[in-house]
Amino acid sequence: MIRLLIAISFLLVCCGKPTNIRQVDLSSADGRKVCLDSVLDANQHTSFLFFSPECPVCIQSVPELLSIDSVFNSLVFVYPGTYYSSEHILKFHKEYAINSIALLDTANVLVELLNAEVMPQSIVTDQDGKVVYSGAIDDRIEELGEKRQVVTQRYLGAVLDSLAAGSPVPFATTTAHGCYIERELN
Secondary structure (H helix, E strand, O other): OHHHHHHHHHHHHHOOOOOOHHHOEEEEOOOOEEEHHHHHHHOOEEEEEEOOOOOHHHHHHHHHHHHHHHHHOOEEEEEEOOOOOHHHHHHHHHHOOOOOEEEEEOOOHHHHHHOOOEEOEEEEEEOOOOEEEEEOOOOOEEEOOEEOOOOOOOHHHHHHHHHHOOOOOOOOEOOOOOEEOOOOOO
């Protein structure tokens, strides 16, 4: 009996955190429970966008993201941490005409599983949750504080175009520049 209790305790402690994004359930900004399992099943490829309604780099990327979403309809906006209320996020989506789902990653579970570091950062997964691209949306920001006058590379769009055509992605990673995702110190 004691061994059984020890085994159950071990499972609860070790298995409490998801190890695959398919196991993650998050709340949407409009209060719905969203199982990422169903989000991944609905799309051949899903683009998770780690975002902040107050980060200037995020705000500057909205027109490009709206253009991408009009073609692929697979964008999922993820708001890490507890800094923004649902109302703030819904107001931001309304103001910028963003129709994509807004997920609240209050415990940074998805941040950790996908190794997101900055906002905005795009992480594209296949239906199994395997990352096929992680990085910048485009080359608008050369270095933090240095903005291009003209975007020359649309990384996320190129990746999604390639995937839609059944071709290999042109790159698996690029460097995303923006506002850092804050994490709790252990």
